[in-house]
Amino acid sequence: MSTTIDLAAEHIAKQIASTIEPVLAMVDGWRGVLETELSGPYAGALTGSPEADAETLDPVIKALVGGELERDGALITGAGFVAAPGYLPDAQWHLAWWLSSANTFGSTGSAALRRLDAVSDPDSDQFRDYTTLEWWRVPARTGRRHLTGPYVDYLCTDDYTVTITTPVVADGAMIGVVGADAYVARLERELLPVLREWGGNGTLVNASGRIVASTDSRRATGALLRIDGLAAALAPLHEEHSAQPAWLDGGELVVPCGDTTLALVAEAPAAVE
Structure with a gap:
């Protein structure tokens, strides 16, 4: 018996x-793209500049994750790249994170793909040091992909969420994490x-x-x-x-x-x- x-x-x-693993594979694929084209002789292939900056990197990340975010039936409601502090010369702290039209966090009523409006000034009372959060801290320590949650994500969804993140390494150093959010509902x-x-x-x-x-x-x-x-x-x-x-x-x-x-x-x- x-x-x-x-x-x-x-x-x-x-x-x-079989429901979850395609999302994991997708995140791993995004990591591969970024690691290949932001390091070594390929640096600048995505951004058009040998030194990535927020202004050039943001549309690249949007193009990388936007199609899946807006796909009918997609499990994820947010995705993107979070830079290691100091990696981008024009943005000490930066979340190139995109929200789908299904994600109502901070929405003004426009059902459209949009970038997360995160506070990046460390002197602001609303600033959050994302390197202390589990979805950053564990991949940074282990060098491996990590599933965080369920937890109430006050940064990106304001609802019970599962976040999948994996470290992005360029020229031997971790330059950030790439990942995706899914509503637990x-x-x-x-x-x-x-x-x-x-x-x-x-x-x-x-x-x-x-x-x-x-x-x-x-x-x-x-x-x-x-x-x-x-x-x-x-x-x-x-x-x-x-x-x-x-x-x-x-x-x-x-x-x-x-x-x-x-x-x-x-x-x-x-x-x-």
Whole structure:
């Protein structure tokens, strides 16, 4: 019976991965473009200048991410490049971040692709040092792609959000991160029907155990799922090596969802307990 349960849960985990992994691949592709054309002999290929600056880089980033942001059915609602402090000579702090027409943050009613209006003056009371935030801090420390959230993103969406970022390296130094935002509500619309294929409670969590979506209405988005043994089962998701399915003492099955650093926590349906 446990083999049947294992296979059913793994099938659902693969469906979840198939929804998220294309976004991860897209972000990795953007990183590749920027790393190739902003470093070494290729420096200036995108911007037309050997020294990138905010004025020339912004339209390049818009062209890179804008098509996906405005694609019908796109999961993401924001995307772009955040520069390392001091990388751009004309902008010490700079977010070349674009919001889709579906993103209502700071909107004046115009349903159009637009650049995030972020405060970049460190002397302003509204200034936010983005290098202290998880979506910057973790990729800067690990050198790897990172999924942050769910969290309430007061900088770009003012709603529960998942942010995927990966470091951009040019000439041996990290020059920023490139990434994308997705509303958790949009992810739930895609993933809840998949989770409901499981006969018992099915909960999707990040590597820290925070809830992304759940068929159990008592499990709120962004809250920590507190189950004995869950933290240990999720620990490998923080590492480069692959995590494996694990049964917890309470009867829950934890199944990694591909390369997403998310995991399905599946409680056995009553009919097969």
